């Protein structure tokens with residue numbers, strides 16, 4: 001049971017199983033270990049969606065990394081970006097001169113990542129790159145470079161493994177697509 005619903009009543013189809021997710025984290029972790037060898041990156045998790053991915057990814061990175069978090073939001077309660085990215089809680093760390101790696105669950109319009117990358121570069125980071133689990137490329141409205149990603153996804157609203165709809169379903173261990181009737185009924189509330 002997830003948030004009171006039986007999973008098969010809310011999920012239309014699964015996109016990525018727990019094994020798929022593990023494979024993506026292992027591959028990305030290995031690549032980041034090679035690319036950041038000898039560096040001490042500041043890994044910045046974008047709350048709240050990235051928490052599940054960040055904890056799995058960083059355990060696959062054999063580096064002296066430091067963690068920090070920034071709570072940013074642009075979706076409010078819905079499934080369309082408001083277009084305005086808000087900082088709810090800022091970083092604790094000073095990024096000046098640091099190699100910053102932003103970790104995100106999903107890039108959709110690209111507005112959140114563009115906002116974070118520009119902000120951290122302006123604050124004096126030595127480098128700012130990102131590692132994203134899912135890349136919803138066809139929805140992009142802004143030009144932002146995605147240095148690392150686990151997989152592309154099509155234009156479907158996905159939930160699970162950190163990704164929510166109206167703050168629900170983040171705790172699904174896999175990633176799936178909500179049934180259209182669930183989106184419609186929740187959107188009316």
Ligand SMILES: O=P(O)(O)OC[C@H]1O[C@H](OP(=O)(O)OP(=O)(O)O)[C@H](O)[C@@H]1O
Pocket residue numbers: 046047048049050072073074075076081104105106107108109110111112113164
């Ligand atoms: O590329 P974009 O169109 O900007 O969308 C991606 C962002 O949207 C989601 O966050 P949301 O604002 O829903 O906050 P959350 O992480 O707390 O769920 C997701 O976690 C990304 O941060």
Ligand code: HPA
Pocket residue numbers: 075106107108156157158159163164165
């Ligand atoms: O498909 C999505 N699911 C959850 N959150 C999101 N934020 C942007 N796109 C998505």
